[in-house]
Amino acid sequence: MNFDRIPHLLQRMYQAASEAHSMIEKVDKEAFRQDMVLQRAVGMSLLMASEIATQLLTHYPEFTAEHPEFPWEAMRGMRNRIANEYFDIDPERVWEAARNDVPDLLARLDLVRHWRAEGE
Numbered sequence: 001m002n003f004d005r006i007p008h009l010l011q012r013m014y015q016a017a018s019e020a021h022s023m024i025e026k027v028d029k030e031a032f033r034q035d036m037v038l039q040r041a042v043g044m045s046l047l048m049a050s051e052i053a054t055q056l057l058t059h060y061p062e063f064t065a066e067h068p069e070f071p072w073e074a075m076r077g078m079r080n081r082i083a084n085e086y087f088d089i090d091p092e093r094v095w096e097a098a099r100n101d102v103p104d105l106l107a108r109l110d111l112v113r114h115w116r117a118e119g120e
Contacts, residue, residue, distance in 0.1 A: 003060065003063065005059075005060075006056070006060060006063055007113065009052050009055060009056060010052075010109055010112060010113050011113065012048075012052055013049045013052040013053065013109060014106060014109045014110075014113065016045045016046075016048035016049040016052070017045070017046070017049040017102045017105050017106055017109070018102075018106060019045045020042050020045035020046050020049065020097075020098045020102055021098055021099070021102040021103065021106070023038060023041055023042050023045070023098070024038070024042060024095065024098050024099060029095055032091070032095050033091055033092075033095075039089075039091050039094060042094055042095075042098050043082055043086075043089060043094050044082075045098075046078060046082065046094065046097055046098060046102075047078075047079060047082040047083060049075070049102075049105070050075040050076065050078045050079035050082070051079050051083075053070070053072055053075035053076055053079065054075070054076045054079050056072070057072050057073075057076060067112060069108055070105075070108060071101075071105075078097065
């Protein structure tokens with residue numbers, strides 16, 4: 001299997017997740033709840049990051065199996081919920097994911113991206 005595309009996908013996942021987190025970094029939960037545009041922007045960024053997780057699961061199962069520290073299936077589930085149930089998206093869950101889950105994801109992505117860059 002050709003793994004050449006994986007670094008690009010990981011970079012895109014990092015960018016989308018980072019954007020989701022940075023959008024709410026200086027916003028409190030109540031302001032987020034009142035701002036539908038911000039909710040949708042953060043949701044779209046999370047959708048983009050989780051779409052890449054889905055692509056990795058589909059096209060590079062060996063890679064995802066090598067990295068069980070990532071919540072691949074949970075990310076695919078989030079992608080499916082945002083993409084298919086958009087009128088029923090829970091803003092609270094979007095907030096929690098962007099505020100609490102994304103920093104851990106970014107740290108894990110940093111480790112994997114740097115590990116791959118070193119050629120190990």
